[in-house]
Amino acid sequence: MIHTLDLQFQRPRTIAAYLVETGAGPALVETGPESTYQQLRSELQERGVTPADLRAVFVSHIHLDHSGAAWRLVADGAPVVYVHPRGAPHLVNPSRLWESASRIYGDQMEKLWGRSGSVPEDRVRAVEDGESVSVGEARFLALDTPGHAGHHHAWVLDGVVFSGDVGGVRIGGGPVVPPFPPPEINLELWKTSLDRLRALGASEIRPTHFGAYDDVDAHLDDLEDRMFRWAEEVLEWMREGHDESGMTRRFETLVREELLGADMDMSEDALAEYEIADPAWMSIPGLVRYWQKTHPERLASV
Numbered sequence: 001m002i003h004t005l006d007l008q009f010q011r012p013r014t015i016a017a018y019l020v021e022t023g024a025g026p027a028l029v030e031t032g033p034e035s036t037y038q039q040l041r042s043e044l045q046e047r048g049v050t051p052a053d054l055r056a057v058f059v060s061h062i063h064l065d066h067s068g069a070a071w072r073l074v075a076d077g078a079p080v081v082y083v084h085p086r087g088a089p090h091l092v093n094p095s096r097l098w099e100s101a102s103r104i105y106g107d108q109m110e111k112l113w114g115r116s117g118s119v120p121e122d123r124v125r126a127v128e129d130g131e132s133v134s135v136g137e138a139r140f141l142a143l144d145t146p147g148h149a150g151h152h153h154a155w156v157l158d159g160v161v162f163s164g165d166v167g168g169v170r171i172g173g174g175p176v177v178p179p180f181p182p183p184e185i186n187l188e189l190w191k192t193s194l195d196r197l198r199a200l201g202a203s204e205i206r207p208t209h210f211g212a213y214d215d216v217d218a219h220l221d222d223l224e225d226r227m228f229r230w231a232e233e234v235l236e237w238m239r240e241g242h243d244e245s246g247m248t249r250r251f252e253t254l255v256r257e258e259l260l261g262a263d264m265d266m267s268e269d270a271l272a273e274y275e276i277a278d279p280a281w282m283s284i285p286g287l288v289r290y291w292q293k294t295h296p297e298r299l300a301s302v
Contacts, residue, residue, distance in 0.1 A: 001020075001021045002018055002019070002020050002160065002206070002212075003018065003019040003020075003021075004016050004018060004210075004211060004212060005017040005018065005019055005040065005043035005044070006039075006043070006210075007032040007033075007036040007040055008036065008039045009032065009035070009036050010276050011269075011272065011273060011276060012273070013171050013172065013210045013211070013277075014209060014210060014273055014276045014277045015030075015032050015033070015036065015065055015208060015210065015277065016030065016206070016207075016208055016209070016210045016211065017029065017030045017031060017032050017040060017043070017208075018030060018162060018206055019043075019044065019047060019049065020135075020138060020157065022055065022135045022136040022137060023136035023137050024055050024135050024136025024137075024138075025053060025135070025136070026047075026049050026053055026055065027056040027057070027058065027135045027138065028044075028057045028058070028073070028078075029059075029060075029162045029206075030059060030060060030066050030162070030164070031057060031059060031066070031067055031068065031069040031070045031072075031073055032065065032066070032068065032069050033064050033065050033068035033069060033113045033114055034068045034069045034072055034113060034114030034115050034116075034117070035110075035111070035112060035113055035114030036069070036114075037069045037114065050076070050077070051072075051073045051077045051078045052077025052078065053077075054073065054077075055079065055135045055136070056079070056080055056082060056133065056135050057070060057073055057074075057078050057080065057081045057082065058082045058133070058140055058153075058155050058162070059081060059087070060152055060153055060154065060155065060162065060163070060164025060165065060166075061083075061084060061087055061148075061149045061151050061153070061164055062083065062084075062087040062097060062149075062151060063165070063181075064097070064101060064112075064113040065208070066165070066208055067081075067083070067087070067091065068113050068114060069114075070091055070119055071091070071094075071117035071118055071119045072117065074119050074120065074123050075117070078123075079123065081119055081123060081124050082125045082133055082140070082142075083124065083125070083126060083127065083151075083153070084126070084127070084142075084144070084151040084152060084153045085126040085127070085128065085151075086150060086151035087126075087151040088124050088126040090151075091118075091124050092118055092120070092121045094116050094117070095116075100183075101113065104181075104182075104282070127142040127153065128142065129142060129144035129153075130142065130144075138157060138158075139157070140155050140156070140157050141155065141157070142155060143196060143197075145163075145164075145166040145193035145196065145197070146166075146186065146190070146193060147166055147185070147186055147189040147190020147192070147194075148164075148165040148166050148178075148180075148184070148190065149165070150184045150186075150189075152165070152166055154166060154167065154193075154197060156200060156202070159200075159201075159202050159203040159204065160202065160203065160204045161197055161202045161205045161206065161216070162206050162208075163197065163205050163206065163208075164207070164208055165179050165207070165208065165209070166190065166193050166194070166197075167197065167205050167207045167219070167220070167223065168207060168222075168223035168227075169207060169209040169210070169274065169277050169278040170207055170209070170210070170211070170213065170219065171209065171210050171211070171270060171277065172211070172270055173213070174259065174262070174266060174270060174274070175222060175226070175258070175259055175262040176219055176220075176222040176223040176226065177223075177226060177255070177259070177274065177278055178190075178226060178227040178230065178278075178283075179209075179277075179278045179283075180230075180283035180287050180290075181282045181283070181285075182286040182289050183286070183289055185286045185287060185289065185290040186290065186294060187227065187228065187231055187294075188294075190227065191224065194220050194223065194224050197220060198216075198217060202216050204216065205219055205220075209277035209278065210273075210277060226258070230251075230283070230287075231287055231290070231291075233251075234247060234283075234284065234288070234291070235287075235298060235299070238288065238291060239299065244284050244285065244288060247284045247288075248280070248284045251281075251283055251284055252280040252281065255280045256271065259274060
């Protein structure tokens, strides 16, 4: 059985962790940020689980909303954290990760993400692409799935894909939107990752933001369509000479109008949940960096 744990990041349905019951004991997929650690503890306790009961902790990547509480779980008795090889050093020494995030969030760092801490090196396991980790009878398969981040794994268990952020953001069965934060957005790699997920023939997808969905192919198609359309829209604004502030306002309007148009039942609460899970303002620097770094020739071809 898989339990969706709502970490209540600012409001419900923004960040999930997933508790997996196995014959050898429970495992956890994603930790959320350190700022929601007490909520995570409470969610675990409701199911009769303490951090020391966990047999394994899996994270999709090291962005703070996905792995920020890993060090707290280990300090409280969780035995090991499984992570992408490129992410492993940053769990042991998170200073560069926090410095990078601080440039984006400034004095909001502690309020949003809590405190920084280190996972002891002997409690971190780097898992290679295609490698499986067994927890009792449960086998968690690591799939290297870059595009949102270069250090990203999707974890696959018995036809269920824990997709981190490469599978997009979807709340309450609404549209699937792409999270585009800097600095590693790469649409070509992301497309390859989505094709890899499609090829699994999975029965369910569980993005960290938020919940479980059984329309896997439609989910991935919706994400891919929106991913490329929105990126091309930003490219056009760049060609027209708009600055990042102006593009941010345009992008926020685009996101709001498209979410409302795609789901006529979209409430203001749901819009706010999407904005917390995937802030529109973060997409502009991510996409600007992508176009400038990866396809400068397209900026010149007007």
